[in-house]
Amino acid sequence: MNTSLRNTARTLGAGLRALLVLSVICGVLYPLSVTGVAQALFSGKANGSEISDASGRTVGSSLIGQTYDLPKRSPDEAAKPDLRWFQPRPSNGLGSNGVNLRYSLILSGATNRSADNAELITWVTEAKAAVVADNSTPSYKVRPEEVPADAVTSSGSGLDPNISPAYAKLQINRVAERNGLPVRQVAELVAEHTEGRTLGFMGEPRVNVLELNTALKDVRKG
Template sequence: MNLLSRLPSWIGHHVAAVRVVLVLTVLLGLVYPLGMTALAHLPGLREQAQGSELAGHGSKLIGQSFLDDKGDPIRSYFQPRPSNAGDGYDASASAAGNLGPESTVDVLPLKGRPDSGKQSLLTQVCARSKAVGELEHVDGARPYCASDGVGAVLGVFRDGGTTGRATRVVSLNQACPARPFLSSYEGVTVECAEPGTDYGKAVVTPVRGDAPAHPKVPADAVTASGSGLDPQISPAYARLQTPRVARERGTSEQAVRALVEKYTSGRGLGVLGEPAVNVVELNAALDHIHPMTTKGA
C-alpha cells in the first residue's frame, strides 16, 4: 500500500502542491530561461539580444544627443530629433511630451522667476524650427510661428464674448516689452502680453502667417518621437544637415551623402512606415571614415 494513502488527505494535497512548485520552478526558472538564452545566441539574433552595441557609441537602437558642454549642437555631427526622455534620450525615462495640437498658448514666466513659465507645444516647435534654420542656414519659418520663434497666437476680446467686434487684441506668447508679430488685427492695435495676467476671456486665435506650406525644416526636426529614444531621422532631415557636416569634416557632400544612403533603412515589409536614417550608426561611421582631430561645436 502506498504510504501517501495512509496519510490524512490534507497532507497528500500539500505534497502534490510541493511537487507542482518544484516542477514549475525547474521548467520556468531554469529550462525556459536557459532555452531563451540559447535561442538568442543563434546567428541573426545574437546582435539584438546583446543590445545591438555599437563600439564607443552605445546602442544603435537608442538615440543619443550630440551636444557640447554648453548644450549646443556639435556641428560636425548629424543631429537627432528632439527627445522628451529625461534630459534627452535617457533610456530609464522613456516618455513623450503629452502635449497635443490644442497646446498653443504659453504660460509666460514671471519677472525674476524664469522657471515659472511653460512653453506650449506650438512654441516648442517654432523655437526648434528657428534654431535648426539658423544652424543649417535655411529659412526656419513655418505656419503659425512668429519670427522670434514663438507661437503666433492672438487673444482677441470681442464685445459679444466669442463673437462681435474686436475691442482688444493681445499677442499671448510674446511677453512685454516684446514687439508683437502683428501691429494690428481687425483694426485694433495688438498688445504684448503681461506675464501673470488672466486672458481667459479672450478668443484664442492662431495666425498662420505667410510661411510656406512645406517648410525647409522637416517635421521630425521639431517634434519628438513617442518613446523619446528613436535613433532615426527622416532622409529629408539628413539631406538638410549634409552640407554642414561635410563642411565641418573637410570632406565632400557626395561622400557624406553616400554614408547617409548606406545607413538609410527602407519601409518595413516594403509598405510599412517611412524610410529612416540611423543617426547613431551614421555618426559612428563618420568618426571612423572622416575623423575629426577635435570635436568642437
C-alpha cells in the first residue's frame, strides 16, 4: 500500500512538472513569439483592422458590424434605424455592437431560436415588413419576395460586417433619396464595394456596410 501511494505521488509530481514545462512552451513562448511576428508583419490586422474616414477619424473595424441608428431621446426608446445610411443585418441575439453590460464590451452571439420558434417567426415577419416599407420610395416599390434572407435574419456573431449584394441593391433608392444623391451614383458606390467570392468559389459575394457608409459619407460632403 505504501509503495503504491508513493508511486501515485511520484506520477502526480511528474504530471505537474510536465504541465508546468509545457505551459511555459505553449502558453508563454508560443503566443509571445506569434504576437511578435504578427505585430512586426501585420500590425494593422493583428490589432483589429481599424479603418478611418476621409478626415482621419477612426470609425471602427472593417470586420465588426455596427448599428446605424438615430440618436435615442430617452434610454427606453426602441432603436430606430437612421435611413440615410445603409443598414446592416438585424441582430436580435446576444451579439450587438454597443451593448452596455458589465464592461460595456462588444458581446457576440446568436439568437439560437429554432426554425419553428414563435418569436423568431415574429422577428422575421416584422423585419420583412420593415425592409419593404423602409426601402420603398415613390419611384421604387420593393416587393416582399425581393427581400433576401440575410436582410431579415440575425447572424451567428451578431456582428456580421457584411450584407448580401441583393440587400445592398434594395437599399440604393432609399439611400439616394434620403441623401439627395442621384441613384446612379449610389449604385456605383455599391458596385465598388461589392466583393465577389474569394478566387471565384469561396464564401458568398458581400458588401461591407461600414466601408460603404464611410465612402457614402465622403460623397455627401464632396
